[in-house]
Structures are given as C-alpha cells and as structure tokens.
Amino acid sequence: MSASMDPLVIAGRSFSSRLIAGTGKFGSFDVMRRALEASGTEMVTVALRRVDLDATGGPDILRFIDPERYLLLPNTSGAVDAEEAVRLARLARAADMPPWVKLEVTPEPRYLLPDAVETLKAAETLVADGFTVLPYINADPILAKRLEEAGCATVMPLGSWIGSNKGLRTADAVGIIIEQAEVPVVVDAGLGAPSHAAACMEMGADAVLVNTAIAVAEDPPAMAGAFALGVDAGRRAFLAGRAAARDEAEASSPLTGFLDRLATSQSDPAVTEP
Amino acid sequence: MRVHALTDLDAPVTEGDGFEAPFPDRTFARVLAGLPLDDLLALAHGAEPSAVGRALAREPSRRTMADVAALLSPAATERLEDLAAASRALTLSRFGRTMHLYAPLYLSNECLTTCGYCGFAKDLPVVRKTLTEQETLAEARHLVARGYRSLLLLTGEHQRLTGVPFLERHVRLLAPEVPSIALEVQVWTEAQYRRLVAAGCEGVVIYQETYDPERYLQVHLAGKKRDYRFRLLGPERAARAGARRVGIGALLGLHDDWRFEALAAAAHARHLMTTYWRTQVTVSVPRLRPSASGFQPRVEVGDRDLVQLVCALRLSLPDAGLVLSTREPAGLRDGLHRIGITHTSAGSHTEPGGYEHPGEAEGQFEIADHRPPAEVAASLRAMGYDPVWEDPSTPAGIERGLLPASRA
Numbered sequence: 127m128s129a130s131m132d133p134l135v136i137a138g139r140s141f142s143s144r145l146i147a148g149t150g151k152f153g154s155f156d157v158m159r160r161a162l163e164a165s166g167t168e169m170v171t172v173a174l175r176r177v178d179l180d181a182t183g184g185p186d187i188l189r190f191i192d193p194e195r196y197l198l199l200p201n202t203s204g205a206v207d208a209e210e211a212v213r214l215a216r217l218a219r220a221a222d223m224p225p226w227v228k229l230e231v232t233p234e235p236r237y238l239l240p241d242a243v244e245t246l247k248a249a250e251t252l253v254a255d256g257f258t259v260l261p262y263i264n265a266d267p268i269l270a271k272r273l274e275e276a277g278c279a280t281v282m283p284l285g286s287w288i289g290s291n292k293g294l295r296t297a298d299a300v301g302i303i304i305e306q307a308e309v310p311v312v313v314d315a316g317l318g319a320p321s322h323a324a325a326c327m328e329m330g331a332d333a334v335l336v337n338t339a340i341a342v343a344e345d346p347p348a349m350a351g352a353f354a355l356g357v358d359a360g361r362r363a364f365l366a367g368r369a370a371a372r373d374e375a376e377a378s379s380p381l382t383g384f385l386d387r388l389a390t391s392q393s394d395p396a397v398t399e400p
Numbered sequence: 401m402r403v404h405a406l407t408d409l410d411a412p413v414t415e416g417d418g419f420e421a422p423f424p425d426r427t428f429a430r431v432l433a434g435l436p437l438d439d440l441l442a443l444a445h446g447a448e449p450s451a452v453g454r455a456l457a458r459e460p461s462r463r464t465m466a467d468v469a470a471l472l473s474p475a476a477t478e479r480l481e482d483l484a485a486a487s488r489a490l491t492l493s494r495f496g497r498t499m500h501l502y503a504p505l506y507l508s509n510e511c512l513t514t515c516g517y518c519g520f521a522k523d524l525p526v527v528r529k530t531l532t533e534q535e536t537l538a539e540a541r542h543l544v545a546r547g548y549r550s551l552l553l554l555t556g557e558h559q560r561l562t563g564v565p566f567l568e569r570h571v572r573l574l575a576p577e578v579p580s581i582a583l584e585v586q587v588w589t590e591a592q593y594r595r596l597v598a599a600g601c602e603g604v605v606i607y608q609e610t611y612d613p614e615r616y617l618q619v620h621l622a623g624k625k626r627d628y629r630f631r632l633l634g635p636e637r638a639a640r641a642g643a644r645r646v647g648i649g650a651l652l653g654l655h656d657d658w659r660f661e662a663l664a665a666a667a668h669a670r671h672l673m674t675t676y677w678r679t680q681v682t683v684s685v686p687r688l689r690p691s692a693s694g695f696q697p698r699v700e701v702g703d704r705d706l707v708q709l710v711c712a713l714r715l716s717l718p719d720a721g722l723v724l725s726t727r728e729p730a731g732l733r734d735g736l737h738r739i740g741i742t743h744t745s746a747g748s749h750t751e752p753g754g755y756e757h758p759g760e761a762e763g764q765f766e767i768a769d770h771r772p773p774a775e776v777a778a779s780l781r782a783m784g785y786d787p788v789w790e791d792p793s794t795p796a797g798i799e800r801g802l803l804p805a806s807r808a
Contacts, residue, residue: 151496153784178579178790178801183501183547183777206678210795217795221802235680235793236673236719289494342492 132365134333136310137226137258137279139197141168144327145357146199146312147350148337150176151289155190157346162196165350170196171228171335173203174214179221199260201228207241208248215252227252228282229261237287242269246276253277262314265296270303270311281307282314282335285326289338291318294325304330320356327360403613403628409433417633418589419640427633428671432611435465435667437660443469444659452476456483460490460718468666471712472659477704483711487740490718499785500721500743501773502550503543504584506752507531507570509762511556513586513623515609517654519691519750519764520556522623526692526762529752530561533573540574542755546747546773549790549801550580552605554764557586557625564592568599575600579790579797582645586624587634593641602794603645604638606631607684610654611664619654635668639676644793646672647723649684652706653697662709669717680793682721682743683713689727689765703732707739714740726767733769734779746776 133140147167152158162170170191178186191198200218205211208231215227229252231245232238240262246269252259258279263269265283273281283300286292293316294300304311310332317323323334336353343349403409410433413423443451447470455467456479470476476483508530511520519526531539543551553570555562562585571581582603583596593604608631610616616628625631635646648668650661665683672681685706688697701709706728713722723743724736737744747770749755750763771779777787790801 151498152786153497154781154786174802175791175793175798176788176801177798178549179803180801181547181790182545183549183773183787183789204793204798205795213795214798217799217802234677236677289496291493338493338496341496 132361134310136260141197141333143168143354143357144333144361145323145354146171146314146333146335147340148335149173149187149191150203150337151341152346153341155185155187158187158341159190161340161346161350162191164347164354165336165340166354168196169199171199171201171337174200174218175204177221197226198224199226199228200224201262202230202248203232203238205231205248206233207231208244208251211244211248212251212255215257216255219257225256226258226279227260229259238289239287240264240284242266245269246272249273249276249278260312265299265303267299267302267306271306274307274309278309280310280312280332282312284315285313285322286316288315290316291339292316293318293322297325297329300326300331301329320352323353323356324360324363327357328363330364333357404617405613406433406435406437408613409629409632416630418630418637419633420590420594424636424640424675426675427636428668429629429632431667431671432632432664435664437663440465440469440663441657441660444472444663445474447473447475449475449478452479456486456715460715463716465663465667468712468716469659469663471715472662472708476712477708480704480708480711483708483715484739487711487714488738491714491740491742494718495742497785498788499737499741499780500550500788500791501548501777502552502580502582502743502745503548503773504552504554504725504745504748504750505536505539505543506554506750506754506764507536507566508555508558508562509752509764510558510561511623512559513557513625514621515625515693516619516621517651517688517691517693517695519693519762521693524692524762527760529761530555531570531752533569535753535756536570536573537577539753539755540578544577547777547787547789548773549578549792550582551578552582552584552603552745554583555585557623559586559624562586564588564595567596567601571596571599571601575796576800579792579800580794582647584647587631588637590637590641593638593643597642600794600796601643602792602797603647603680603682604635604643605647605649605682605684606634606638607649607651607686608632608664608668609651611650611661611668612655615655635672636676639672639679643679645680645682645721646676647682647684647721648672649686649723651686651688652701652709653688653699656699658699658701658705658709662712666713666716669713669720673717673719680721681717681719682723683717684723684725685709685713686725686727689768691765692762706732707736710736710740726769727765729768730771730779733776734783737780737785738783744776746771746773
C-alpha cells in the first residue's frame with residue numbers, strides 16, 4: 127500500500143510520512159535542512175529555547191524550516207513543570223506558530239525524562255486552551271490512557287531515554303499502549319538506527335520521532351533517508367500482517383486432539399474406544 | 401570554622417553553613433571527608449594499564465571513582481588518543497554537534513579579599529572600576545550585537561560595593577535584553593541566592609580554586625574568602641535556591657597535583673548531580689594565567705595534562721557541561737572543542753568596561769585567545785559544530801527569543 131493511501135492522521139490532519147523529525151544537535155542549520163528534506167518528513171519539532179527571532183550571531187533556526195512543506199511542531203523543551211510548559215506553548219502561539227505543541231516536561235537535565243504528573247496537568251490546561259497536544263511520556267500505559275482522556279491528539283512514549291540511541295527498550299509497555307490506544311502512538315526518543323524505527327512500526331506504532339541518531343550521524347541526510355526506509359519497511363510489514371514468532375515447533379500430533387474424539391464419542395454412544 | 405584537613409569537613413551542618421532549614425544532612429563537605437583519597441590518589445598516579453582498559457570499557461554511567469582515577473593516571477596518558485576518541489563520541493551523542501557560546505562581563509574589580517594569584521587582590525595598586533548601570537547596559541549591548549545571548553557576570557569580592565543589592569539591580573537591568581544570565585561572584589547564603597534567582601539569575605559559578613584545605617589557606621591570605629567550607633558548600637546552596645545551572649572547577653596550578661583536584665571536582669559534580677537532580681552541572685578547567693599578582697604556579701599543568709583532564713571528566717561525567725575560557729590559546733582551544741568541551745567563550749575581556757573601553761581598568765588575568773567571537777564561531781563551523789548562542793533554560797529567557805522587543 128502506498129503512503130498516500132495509508133496516511134498518518136493526527137487531529138484531523140493527514141501526513142504522508144510517518145517519520146517526525148527533530149532539529150537539535152545538528153552541526154549546522156544547512157545540514158539540518160538537507161536532512162529534513164531527505165527524511166521525507168512532514169512534521170518537524172523545534173525547541174522554543176533555540177528560537178531567537180532577533181538573532182545576531184547567525185540566522186535563526188526557523189529560517190531553515192519551510193512552513194509550506196512542514197508542520198512546525200513547537201516543543202516545550204526546557205520546561206520543568208506544568209506552569210512553564212503552558213507558558214511556553216502560549217508564547218509560541220503568540221509568536222504566530224501553529225497551535226500544536228509537543229509537550230515536554232523534563233525536570234532533570236541529564237536523561238531528560240518526562241514528569242508524568244506535571245505532563246498530565248499541562249495537557250489538561252493546554253487542551254482546554256485549544257492546543258493540539260502531543261505529549262512526550264514514559265512508556266506508561268495508564269498515563270497514556272489518562273492523556274487520551276484529557277484530549278491529547280497522540281501519545282508519544284519513549285523507546286529509551288533521549289539521545290541514548292539504545293532503541294526500543296520499552297517494547298513490552300509500548301505494546302500495551304498500542305493495544306489500548308485510540309489516538310496515534312508515536313515512539314519518541316532513543317531510536318538509534320533505522321532497524322529500531324522499523325521494529326516500532328512493525329509492532330503497530332503509528333509513527334516515530336527521530337532526532338539524535340540523524341543529527342549525530344557522519345552523514346545526516348543519508349541517515350535521514352535510511353530512517354525513512356526503515357519506517358516504511360516496518361509499516362508495510364505491520365500492514366502485511368506479520369506472522370507471529372514462535373518459540374517452539376508446532377507439535378505434529380495436537381495435544382488436545384482427544385477432545386474432538388471425546389466429543390464424537392459422547393454424541394454417538396455406539397462408537398467405542400479405539 | 402577553619403578547615404585544615406579534609407577530615408575536618410565531616411562536621412555536621414550548622415547555621416554558619418548558610419543553608420535554610422531544614423539543613424541537608426549529606427553535603428559535599430561530608431562526601432569529600434569520606435572519600436578514600438589515599439587509595440584513589442594511588443590509582444591516579446600508579447594505575448596499571450589493565451585498569452585503564454577496564455575503565456574505558458565500562459558503560460559511562462557505571463564508571464566508579466576508581467575508574468576516574470585510572471583515567472587520570474600516567475598509564476592513561478599513554479592511551480590519550482583512545483581517551484579522546486571515547487570522549488568525543490560520548491560528547492557527540494549527549495550534546496550533538498553543538499557548542500554553547502557565552503561571554504564574561506566583568507562588573508567590578510573592587511575586592512576586599514587577598515587571593516595570592518589574582519589581579520584584583522585587595523592590596524594590589526591597580527586601576528579599580530565598578531560599572532554604573534549605564535555602563536553595564538552598554539557592555540551587554542555590545543556583546544548582544546555580536547551574537548551573545550548568554551552572559552556570565554563577574555565581580556571581585558566587595559560586600560558593600562558589589563553585594564546582593566548591586567547584583568540584583570544589574571541582573572534585573574539586563575534580564576529584559578539577555579536571555580541567559582549567570583553569576584560568578586562572591587559566595588552567598590541560600591536565602592541570598594534565592595533573591596538572585598528571583599531577579600533572573602539562571603546559573604551560578606563557584607570555583608573552589610583548590611580542594612586542598614591547607615593549600616587553600618596558603619593562597620587565600622585575607623578576607624571572607626578564607627572560609628574554605630563556606631565556599632565548598634556554595635554550589636549546593638545555589639542549587640537549593642533554584643539556580644538552574646551550577647558551575648564548579650579548580651584553578652589548575654594552585655596545587656601541586658592536578659590529579660587530586662580532578663578527583664575532587666569529579667566527586668563534587670557527581671554529588672551535585674545526584675543530590676540536586678534538577679540542576680544542570682558544569683565543570684570548568686581553568687589554568688592559572690599571568691596577572692598583576694605576579695603569582696607563579698608551583699607546577700605547570702601541561703597541554704597534554706589538560707587534554708587528559710577534559711577526557712577523564714567527560715568519560716566520568718557524561719552529562720556535565722564542560723567549560724573552556726579564552727585563558728587558553730586558539731590552537732589548544734580548537735583541539736579541546738572537538739574532544740569534550742560543550743561551553744566556550746570568545747573575544748573576552750576580563751577588565752570591567754573592557755568591551756566598550758578596553759584596557760582602562762585592570763583585568764583579572766591575561767587572556768590567550770584573542771580571536772573575536774565571529775572568528776571563533778567560524779572556526780567551530782569549519783569543524784562541523786553549530787555555535788549555539790541562544791539556549792536559555794528559564795521561560796523568561798525563552799520568551800525573549802520568541803517575542804523580541806521589536807515584535808512585542
């Protein structure tokens with residue numbers, strides 16, 4: 127099935143790419159722009175803390191992201207609690223950015239792990255305020271349902287911590303989130319290789335978000351293209367109905383076959399035991 | 401309390417330590433007193449090559465203090481290229497191909513303390529100057545026009561001229577125009593730091609100068625700064641007061657053994673990162689520079705030593721910002737930027753008013769990399785790094801980038 131027949135739909139908006147791209151950690155804005163192009167993405171997240179509309183040391187990052195081509199998804203990176211995240215989202219809207227927000231509430235600077243309590247609080251406020259909210263969360267199935275009930279447009283559980291490139295370490299919990307979700311599930315953070323992205327898509331994630339693995343690669347545009355292929359391969363596999371892996375060979379004579387024989391003998395008392 | 405030996409630091413926290421109640425029971429004073437320094441120093445000076453190999457092979461977040469010591473050892477010097485490669489890879493994965501740029505802005509060189517190595521020391525017959533608010537604004541605007549969005553405000557130690565009210569006034573003055581403001585000034589109590597944070601101060605930098613209490617007393621001859629313990633606990637008071645970034649460091653060359661200073665600084669950073677987990681920790685690696693004090697370092701910390709130190713800090717503190725100033729010459733800085741440094745300055749002046757009126761007052765020390773910021777930024781770009789001017793960590797700072805005065 128081609129991507130155009132299988133769009134990702136978030137809050138009523140269709141995207142033909144299931145790869146969402148981040149914009150941090152690139153060696154230059156020009157490399158970033160080429161990587162975005164090569165990724166085929168249609169949604170690009172930008173940290174508001176890196177936006178400087180009056181920049182004097184070099185051009186501002188927003189000049190390198192074509193708003194006709196990409197949905198600009200401002201993120202609240204740097205917010206340490208709900209109040210700060212809400213304030214940043216409102217600032218972005220006041221600066222004429224789209225009323226979409228990737229909600230990140232990360233009170234510690236080392237692993238940048240999301241604060242569940244504050245994220246839920248901020249999501250409730252922002253949804254009420256008219257934002258389309260895409261929250262970054264730990265892979266917590268209950269929190270995912272709570273955020274869905276709060277009106278979030280997606281949930282974005284982490285594969286492993288930001289920038290770790292460790293892959294889908296949270297596979298079991300993400301599996302439960304996918305099983306239960308009624309909004310798109312985007313695996314965000316920690317995906318270090320196209321195979322990681324493919325694995326997420328194979329298990330039924332609706333999209334992935336990738337930043338560090340592309341930005342820090344030797345050749346970011348080439349890696350962005352590789353991730354696009356990984357996402358596509360994984361999605362196709364999911365749609366094709368991947369056969370379940372089995373731990374053991376199937377027993378050649380079924381262990382419960384006798385039940386059928388019992389049923390036959392009960393319905394026909396004339397039949398005797400073999 | 402005068403501290404003569406590290407074991408003196410084990411004393412419980414009292415009111416004199418400057419914390420607000422409830423006092424912390426586990427401070428870095430206690431951690432440092434309990435560190436098995438004899439064993440660690442033996443390793444730092446005599447680790448076997450196999451210990452270096454094990455330390456390098458270990459997952460970064462699992463490295464022990466013994467690994468840190470091994471990475472600082474002469475045996476590790478033999479493997480400097482391996483250390484550098486591992487350090488670069490770790491820095492890239494954690495911080496990406498970016499380098500944060502900041503500028504020091506000296507507000508005053510008035511000082512009531514006598515530090516034997518400093519060009520601002522109390523009794524030196526040098527030209528003194530404290531900036532007026534107008535002069536501070538002019539200096540800051542000079543830096544902002546050159547790209548800077550992150551300024552480090554510095555003063556000497558003068559309780560009356562550059563005390564908390566002075567600092568509060570200057571931070572509030574700059575806050576509307578400068579997204580990110582940090583302070584490197586005399587040390588304060590937790591309550592005083594709280595006032596400075598409320599005024600808009602995002603970060604606090606406090607070098608312990610030397611972690612050796614005895615050497616500390618030898619070079620800090622007079623003034624409030626003689627109190628080793630009060631200074632040692634400064635970073636945690638600032639963190640408790642809500643500073644988002646806390647910077648530490650030792651002034652390399654004061655103590656005979658840079659490996660000792662490195663071990664203590666690494667332990668200090670680790671303590672801060674685990675206890676004050678909301679705070680971003682940075683570590684600086686300043687080497688002593690010539691100044692009006694005429695102070696002569698007892699030992700030279702060599703260029704190879706400095707490179708090894710940066711690698712060892714990065715490999716043992718994967719998430720710490722590592723800060724390099726213009727004390728170091730251009731060639732060495734360019735090399736270190738690729739190995740583990742994440743925050744760097746450029747085109748610095750260490751004399752108050754020096755950006756608009758260079759040379760009119762005494763500087764704290766001589767700088768060695770005289771390249772203007774645009775040239776350092778170009779050199780970073782040529783090495784594949786994006787110079788990051790704007791990356792505040794407070795909503796107020798982020799607001800200034802999103803809604804500049806011209807749009808508001």
